[in-house]
Amino acid sequence: MKVIKRNGSEVDFDIQKIIQAMRRANSSVVNMEMTEEKINEAAEYIAFKCEKMNRAVSVEEIQDMVENQIMASGAFEVAKNYVKYRYNRSLIRKSNTTDDKILSLIECNNEEVKQENSNKNPVVNSVQRDYMAGEVSRDLTNRILLPKEVVEAHRDGIIHFHDSDYYAQHMHNCDLVNLDDMLQNGTVISETLIEKPHSFSTACNIATQIIAQVASNQYGGQSISLTHLAPFVQISREKIKGEVLEEFSELGGTDESKIDSVVETRLRKEIERGVQTIQYQVVTLMTTNGQAPFLTVFLYLNEARNEREKKDLALIIEETLKQRYRGVKNEAGVWITPAFPKLIYVLEEDNIREGTEYFYLTKLAAKCSAKRLVPDYISEKKMKELKEGNCFPVMGCRSCLNPWKDENGNYKFYGRFNQGVVTINLVDVALSSGKDMDKFWKIFDERLDLCYVALMARHERLKGTLSDAAPILWQNGAIARLKKGEPIDKLLYGGYSTISLGYAGLCECVRYMTGNSHTDPQSTQFALDVMKYMNAACDKWYEETNIKFSIYGSPIESTTYKFAKCLQKRFGVIEGVTDKGYITNSYHVNVTEEIDAFSKLKFESQFQSLSSGGAISYVEVPNMQDNLDAVISVMQFIYDNIMYAELNTKSDFCQNCGYDGEIQIVEEEGKLLWECPNCGNRDQDKMNVARRTCGYIGTQYWNQGRTQEIKERVLHL
Numbered sequence: 001m002k003v004i005k006r007n008g009s010e011v012d013f014d015i016q017k018i019i020q021a022m023r024r025a026n027s028s029v030v031n032m033e034m035t036e037e038k039i040n041e042a043a044e045y046i047a048f049k050c051e052k053m054n055r056a057v058s059v060e061e062i063q064d065m066v067e068n069q070i071m072a073s074g075a076f077e078v079a080k081n082y083v084k085y086r087y088n089r090s091l092i093r094k095s096n097t098t099d100d101k102i103l104s105l106i107e108c109n110n111e112e113v114k115q116e117n118s119n120k121n122p123v124v125n126s127v128q129r130d131y132m133a134g135e136v137s138r139d140l141t142n143r144i145l146l147p148k149e150v151v152e153a154h155r156d157g158i159i160h161f162h163d164s165d166y167y168a169q170h171m172h173n174c175d176l177v178n179l180d181d182m183l184q185n186g187t188v189i190s191e192t193l194i195e196k197p198h199s200f201s202t203a204c205n206i207a208t209q210i211i212a213q214v215a216s217n218q219y220g221g222q223s224i225s226l227t228h229l230a231p232f233v234q235i236s237r238e239k240i241k242g243e244v245l246e247e248f249s250e251l252g253g254t255d256e257s258k259i260d261s262v263v264e265t266r267l268r269k270e271i272e273r274g275v276q277t278i279q280y281q282v283v284t285l286m287t288t289n290g291q292a293p294f295l296t297v298f299l300y301l302n303e304a305r306n307e308r309e310k311k312d313l314a315l316i317i318e319e320t321l322k323q324r325y326r327g328v329k330n331e332a333g334v335w336i337t338p339a340f341p342k343l344i345y346v347l348e349e350d351n352i353r354e355g356t357e358y359f360y361l362t363k364l365a366a367k368c369s370a371k372r373l374v375p376d377y378i379s380e381k382k383m384k385e386l387k388e389g390n391c392f393p394v395m396g397c398r399s400c401l402n403p404w405k406d407e408n409g410n411y412k413f414y415g416r417f418n419q420g421v422v423t424i425n426l427v428d429v430a431l432s433s434g435k436d437m438d439k440f441w442k443i444f445d446e447r448l449d450l451c452y453v454a455l456m457a458r459h460e461r462l463k464g465t466l467s468d469a470a471p472i473l474w475q476n477g478a479i480a481r482l483k484k485g486e487p488i489d490k491l492l493y494g495g496y497s498t499i500s501l502g503y504a505g506l507c508e509c510v511r512y513m514t515g516n517s518h519t520d521p522q523s524t525q526f527a528l529d530v531m532k533y534m535n536a537a538c539d540k541w542y543e544e545t546n547i548k549f550s551i552y553g554s555p556i557e558s559t560t561y562k563f564a565k566c567l568q569k570r571f572g573v574i575e576g577v578t579d580k581g582y583i584t585n586s587y588h589v590n591v592t593e594e595i596d597a598f599s600k601l602k603f604e605s606q607f608q609s610l611s612s613g614g615a616i617s618y619v620e621v622p623n624m625q626d627n628l629d630a631v632i633s634v635m636q637f638i639y640d641n642i643m644y645a646e647l648n649t650k651s652d653f654c655q656n657c658g659y660d661g662e663i664q665i666v667e668e669e670g671k672l673l674w675e676c677p678n679c680g681n682r683d684q685d686k687m688n689v690a691r692r693t694c695g696y697i698g699t700q701y702w703n704q705g706r707t708q709e710i711k712e713r714v715l716h717l
Helices: 013-029 038-050 059-072 076-094 099-106 125-145 148-155 181-187 201-215 231-249 256-283 307-326 360-371 379-387 426-433 436-460 504-514 521-545 560-571 597-608 630-639 704-711
Strands: 002-004 008-014 160-161 187-189 192-194 222-223 295-299 342-347 377-378 416-424 500-502 548-551 617-620 646-647 652-656 664-668 672-676 689-692
Touching: 002 201, 008 125, 013 038, 013 059, 013 076, 013 560, 038 059, 059 076, 059 560, 148 160, 148 295, 148 436, 148 664, 160 560, 192 560, 201 231, 201 256, 201 521, 222 672, 231 256, 231 307, 256 307, 295 307, 295 672, 307 342, 307 360, 342 379, 342 630, 360 630, 360 646, 377 379, 377 630, 416 426, 416 436, 416 560, 426 436, 426 504, 426 560, 436 500, 436 521, 500 521, 500 560, 504 521, 521 548, 521 597, 560 704, 597 617, 597 630, 630 646, 646 689, 664 704, 672 704, 689 704
Parallel strands: 222 295, 295 342, 342 377, 416 500, 500 548, 617 646
Antiparallel strands: 002 008, 160 416, 187 192, 377 646, 652 689, 664 672
């Protein structure tokens, strides 16, 4: 059994430390109120409670138990002195809140940080530098920048103020990069003018530079569309044709069919090189936050502006899927699944069924999903129903914009962004109400008001930011083309950008309040009412502020564990509600609930339509590489029933023995570990594990709560 110290490092549980602490407190009073037998009994009970929690416990949790057991024994003077001792020690620690954590980061013994982000390697210097800066930012944020009630609510797991490690700077969350504007009209990178490229391969190279620059100037995900690269295929075709005509002329030949054949062959090779540039550059680039850019690539045929461009776009999509299916080589030279870029393939009328013109691409996408977990799928039909006839990419893994028109009445999506996220813990709202429905809605109002204060703090932090803070974003086209020294304020209002009210744990919230899963018809309406209530709050805030608030199904990668621990601390272990090391993401069906893929997608679609700020549904599937017809059936169901969904499978490799099946999760002394079932290897540095974390693929491992959630996922197909 492990204990998490205040600096984040892990140590073995030691009952003697508890006994010694109680002895010291006991000896601090004149008439020692606790016998040695009582001290030992209390310590053994605390050890039992820690064991039952089935996860690593924090020092603070153990100290709370010690305090409670001293009180339970009737030793009130001892308890008073123990509380006083804890308080004095906390004052000493507060004199410098960052030193210990930063030192533990540098020495790589902070277990919480090691598992905070499944795509960051905390051993690498650049990651450590980012984490060190993040600790300083958190310290400033908590002590100076945020209202006290927000800091306390975040600490207690009532809400989660996302990305506080970046809050001290004037940075925003996710965006849709206006790659079309930057490539067609030129841009500036590091004070160097980049003009319109004259070939497809050059356009791809410039795109990767833009991606890296954008990633270094915001903290969320970014998305680009392959459609913006498609016009450069024709430019390359014409350039190649000129070269081929010159060659044929020198050889005395004029056969048009041969010329066209040679041109198309060379063009495909250039497309292959260009796509490879994006794939490998994104995987190998290291941005200033110590990880590869969190990039999503949008594959949408009907976004092309004419038939010629659509056919060229199909060539790019085909090559993108082929290269992703192949994967990338790890250091042992074995093809593995990379985390990024995330791919989103749009299902349309001309690619969704056998016999349609682009069905061959859909079959290739199915093959790729079965092996490499991507692409994910957007239904053009369902998205158009929900987004005023529009289909466009999400930002990063799920953050979704609302339709917005410019002064000419034209819809605009690229060049827009999200200001930030604050997530409400719905499980805490429910538990705080004690199942009293009137009290539930009253507490809900109070918590939403708190979220509003926190969200407005995010907005105010961006307000007044000058375009000079991130020229690639605000001056050179990624988001806007503002003047030097111009504030970005006009982009924060009127719905041009959004700000997101995240939510987590709808499943457990409903289970506690109604006694049933939200999939039970008797409880579904209450779940929908909760969603509608949050939407109503966002609409009200929009009317009052002219800032577009939207409901966002939060990924809560590490927060799922934090929320679970806070709930257990405040309310104890409640079966079906707080008895796990995680709570359920957004509106999802709990990972342990038996439900088939089609029922799950159909059920969750009604919640996705109420989560306008973004959400993604998934189905957990076994190895489907030999059953692509079933994969395509799921994709066709997605097209007809839900806007945005994905298939989760496994893609692992043990570098120790060469095993390429599923790496298992095993438990030892209350801790979950990854183990190769073939050779028993547990060294995470000698295995490649790719799992869908919460809308995107993680490859650097997860905290104990998320690992438990992954372990307990049931198959839906």
